[in-house]
Amino acid sequence: MEKFKAAMLLGSVGDALGFGNVCRENSASGSIQEELQKVGGLDHLVLSPGKWPVSDNTIMHMVTAEALTTDYWCLDDLYREMVRCYVETVEKLPERRPDPATVEGCSQLKPDNYLLAWHTPFSEKGSGFGAATKAMCIGMRYWKPERLETLVEVSIECGRMTHNHPTGFLGSLCTALFASYAVQGKPLVQWGRDMLRAVPLAEEYCKRTIRHMAEYQEHWFYFEAKWQFYLEERKISDDTENKAYFPDNYDNAEERDKIYKKWSSEGRGGRRGHDAPMIAYDALLAAGSSWAELCHRAMFHRGESGATGAIAGCLFGLLHGLDTVPRGLYQELEHRARLEELGTALHRLSTEEKSQTLAVKSDSAVWFQLLAERTVLLGEALLCMRQLFGRVCWSGLRTSAPARRGPHRPPRHTCAAPTQLWASGLFRKNFLGIRFFLFINLIDVLVKSGTLGRQRRPSSERQLMGRGSAHTYAALGSFSPLRRLQTAFKTCLLYQKH
Template identity: 45%
Template sequence: MSSQTRPSVESYRAAMLLSAAGDALGYRNQRWEYCESGPQIHRELEELGGLGAIDVCLPDWRVSDDTVLHLATAEALNSGKLGEDLLQDLAARYVEGMKDMENRKPGPTSILGTSQLRVGEPGGYRIPFNPRALGCGAAMRSMCIGLRFPRRCQLPDLVRLSVESGRMTHNHPTGYLGSLASALFTAYAVQRKPLLEWGVGLLDTISIARQYVQSTGIDPQENIAAWEYFPEKWKWYLTERNLESGEGPARFPAAYGPKERDEVYQTFSLEKWAGRSGHDAPMIAYDALLRAGDSWTQLCSHGMFHGGDSDSTGVIAGCCWGALHGVLQVPSGNYQHLEYRERIITAAERLYSTAWGAGVE
């Protein structure tokens, strides 16, 4: 797809709706997010009648903190603000979003980070460097940045916004580079960039992000000292999948069912909690996209129904898959009655018109 080719507004709606659906399915009102066993989740899914039988709606399938904060990002991007004003607005919306966290289980780093924001003060969207801010809380809310800046020529804007929004709560490279990965992969989905090339593209973009971070002069020594874990883990992953050249074919274990995926995903992760960190939430989402092809059922099996932080991997995987494939193959109950559905659609349509310079079709 050339940089000038216009996607459909339906692809934007699908990206935002299926992101929220992936979140709610992976979360299942805390039951599945905190389940350590993919096989157990699949057994419970079968007891519910399978994916097609699930009506994702309140009270049983609320969205988690992931979608609430993803909406906060999207609505700031749709505000018409730029530069410092946009960063202040993002910070304000994250603080406001944290008031909507009953039964949504926000992470401790997001709670701490938003408590340190000083909305309205000069530079008040910056918080201190945090050597423990390794989590996925920035990665799970940044996909819409890729919808807002989908063109290749907009890569500097995507890098800047994903890094700056990420370090408003996760001021550590492993945290905010996760924000970059989720935004970049969503832009790649809009561009129809071949999936096999996404990982190599991320590594190339991390070099641009490093230059940007150094240019800001914010915590330079701390950032550089902590920088290498994220790209080195991604290089390792791409070697595991035969994707270090971006050509493939992607190589998976011969047996790769729910039990085996739990074991493999733990090798991606920190502290054996798959999807919990900035590097491995987008990594598991990418793994699921590679494996699932155009099957929503397979995407959910791999990206949402695994042991670990399954809503955060699901919110990323669902957004990218929706941008690629739309909703036609998805059971309508999985997305038609979502919590905040109208707000999600409005955000998607405004992102589309903001990104592509015209009203929705």
């Protein structure tokens, strides 16, 4: 648990140091090296919120961890909670000089759309580092090897909520995998090649979701090619190679900056989703257990040192803890108490869960189980169908029924049985109607079996709003019966596609 807390703290420390380095480079107050000399070195530096604030990297990492520590029922509920947190948080980010791609991505999120809240359009500008800097907590939450598939899915969806570009959201997959490898205790030199072996799983998942694959395929190779080139440059691309090799002049800061720029496609090291984790990983390989050396390599360079510092600091905490880190760097750190709470919660949830019972997936096989649990939504859909289709079924059946004397109308809330509905021929020649007929039969079976009678209530109002059960019921109550029925029917069709 202490290393989980250290990871959250040192990720924020690395962000504050790197962000401060960038701010001082762009101002007339002098470089960070000059300030370190004034205070007597890194060991005597105190990171106070006033002089060393954290950037949007820490804020987005925190809200992602907060969503991961909620009591969600399925991954779709987790994604809705992430959307809600991101939309609420992005309004507070302008004062912290946020990544423009993060702000633009959050503006595309739809918290009021229950089904498509986290679906954002493909973005050519979404290749930045913002997705990578907020995903380490995903690897901490799903660090066990048997949870690899869940880690891949959550990191991809979390990444493309704000950075819907392969270079961007594969960066979130990379940092999440690195965090899980650190918790598992894998050798550091093995991380890069194991990460590349997991990239095909991400491609397979993206194909299953049928979203923007044409655009993805145009840019997919770039991330893999850059990382393969880096591993070959360090001579750790093969399983038989267990030691990283660095150039002779690599201890020189200016020479390192030139290499960092070479890895980037924009001339600024750490600017994109592939090279921000790459610089952090490279710094970890070179620094070993030395925190001071890590800071010089990952947090005090002339690129996006806030992003690389946040990633490197978090991974260093998972590997080595706080033992070699000066207390002044985290004693007065901004959001320190909340960061420690999140680290504790992530550790508790990741170690206590049983993968056999909590391995929930949003595919069609598990959807029927979730369908039975969503009693409020299904009950509402059934009521809407009885209200709307009672008269439709009667008018469809009346033509084939024997003539009756005198006016006769069925009760308002009665509906023909599904078999009568099929026999009437209303939906027999309509493919969409066939789907709807199966949906009616499913609900009819659930009602008769008593499944809809068992309601499961959330434990708090926050979870109630996040899961959307009673909240959705209240929202649906303000719609017309046709609108309510359309919502339930779209749910059926969406999950049938998946």
